[in-house]
Amino acid sequence: MTTELKGRPPDGSVGFLHVDMDAFYAAVEIRRRPELRGRPVVVGGTGSRGVVAAASYEARVFGIGSAMPSTRARRLCPHAVFLPGDHSHYSEVSERVMAILRDVTPLVEPLSLDEAFMDVRGASRLLGPAPELAAEIRARVLEQEQLTCSVGVASTKFMAKLATERAKPRVGPAGTVWGPGVHVVAAGTELDFLHRLPVTALFGVGPATSRRLLRLGVETVGDLASLPEAAAVNALGTAAGRQLHQLANGVDERPVVVNRAPRSISHEETFARDRHTAAELEAEAARLADAVARRLRTSGLQSRTITLKLRFADFRTITRSVTLADPTDGTRDLVAAARELLAQIDVSPGVRLLGVGASGLVEASARQLSFDDETPAYDAAEQVTDEIRNRFGPSAIGPAVAIRSDRGLRSPSDGDQRWGPAAD
DNA sequence: TCTGGGGTCCTTAGTCCA
DNA sequence: TCTGTGGACTAAGGACCC
Numbered sequence: 474m475t476t477e478l479k480g481r482p483p484d485g486s487v488g489f490l491h492v493d494m495d496a497f498y499a500a501v502e503i504r505r506r507p508e509l510r511g512r513p514v515v516v517g518g519t520g521s522r523g524v525v526a527a528a529s530y531e532a533r534v535f536g537i538g539s540a541m542p543s544t545r546a547r548r549l550c551p552h553a554v555f556l557p558g559d560h561s562h563y564s565e566v567s568e569r570v571m572a573i574l575r576d577v578t579p580l581v582e583p584l585s586l587d588e589a590f591m592d593v594r595g596a597s598r599l600l601g602p603a604p605e606l607a608a609e610i611r612a613r614v615l616e617q618e619q620l621t622c623s624v625g626v627a628s629t630k631f632m633a634k635l636a637t638e639r640a641k642p643r644v645g646p647a648g649t650v651w652g653p654g655v656h657v658v659a660a661g662t663e664l665d666f667l668h669r670l671p672v673t674a675l676f677g678v679g680p681a682t683s684r685r686l687l688r689l690g691v692e693t694v695g696d697l698a699s700l701p702e703a704a705a706v707n708a709l710g711t712a713a714g715r716q717l718h719q720l721a722n723g724v725d726e727r728p729v730v731v732n733r734a735p736r737s738i739s740h741e742e743t744f745a746r747d748r749h750t751a752a753e754l755e756a757e758a759a760r761l762a763d764a765v766a767r768r769l770r771t772s773g774l775q776s777r778t779i780t781l782k783l784r785f786a787d788f789r790t791i792t793r794s795v796t797l798a799d800p801t802d803g804t805r806d807l808v809a810a811a812r813e814l815l816a817q818i819d820v821s822p823g824v825r826l827l828g829v830g831a832s833g834l835v836e837a838s839a840r841q842l843s844f845d846d847e848t849p850a851y852d853a854a855e856q857v858t859d860e861i862r863n864r865f866g867p868s869a870i871g872p873a874v875a876i877r878s879d880r881g882l883r884s885p886s887d888g889d890q891r892w893g894p895a896a897d
Numbered sequence: 898t899c900t901g902g903g904g905t906c907c908t909t910a911g912t913c914c915a
Numbered sequence: 916t917c918t919g920t921g922g923a924c925t926a927a928g929g930a931c932c933c
Contacts, residue, residue, distance in 0.1 A: 517901075517902095522899090523901060541898095544899075544900095545899080584933075585932085585933045588933070677930085681929080682930075713906090713908095738903090738904090741903075743900095778926090790929095792926085794927075795925095796926085826901085
């Protein structure tokens, strides 16, 4: 049976690519330090409370995977090399890889530093069929960056992403089996491919959703596809129910979006030891708010809604937010909002994580000045501090309230995790 | 076991207002 | 003037992704 799928290109060809770097952060570190080649390498999880950001295939053989607590990873493989992440370096490498993709088509949608969708329907008319372009991209990334990637090719974004899983190296007890590198789901075979997969293969089905679906007897994508849409909506809500039911039937009309505007900017940090006093947390909140404000200014954005996030020692997580009358990118405004929100919360049980976020973003030029606006003077001061930090590093200068009497500005040597704003 | 950081999107509930 | 309704907005939390 061949079912006509919506969202498939009119000529029935496979025009969407999903490119995914293999063990990206670990591979970049190994490239930098060739003596690590062949050894289990783990990026992240160097602090006492960290988790694994990426593991080389040699480390995965021991059962180490991303998002695993570092304590567990160390137990599984004590002789692995644990490295702190170097986000800015990965960003640079990612930018160069994305440039290789944009050489093929401008229709590239990065999903993260190591992953992107491409719409090659137009490009393949000039440059050749999509599977050949996929192989060409792999070869160029390997040649120019000495890094491997896997590419899925299909008639929709979602099918291409699933195809990538088939292209990837596979880890078993016997070691790593290298995948084909490119996997094509031919037009017309999508549902055969899709319906055998477990429902957790669908983008958006995590532990909570799969538990709910299991109650309906849904275990595979095929089970979900044969369910009436109303039943899925009933179990999962309108948006998720409808979306997942469509995906299960191979329907995915989402286009590749080239310039996705950010919806929020945030910084959060898990402390090496819990904080119990408002004074300590105020200093941390000011430092995080300052980092968020700096990123707003760098991005040319302003925010109306400021959110404070706390995770207590028992892992209970709360957020408190405030919406301002006017959008802002000023350190002074963000610090004030964060402190105000913090003042409403009892922190005595102990706080393990603090975060500051900005949402309701608008372009900076859209902001309206009022007659009594005193921000221009602060704008000038913040421009100067931004320049000082660009030149001498992020800890060269900061808001006075972020300075703790015992240590001055916080630095990564505190023993807290190192991926936060102080490390960039 | 003991659980990061930076995001996105959705749901629910309350309030305000036409 | 009172009541009902629905939309817009805000706040908080949850689920999910890499």
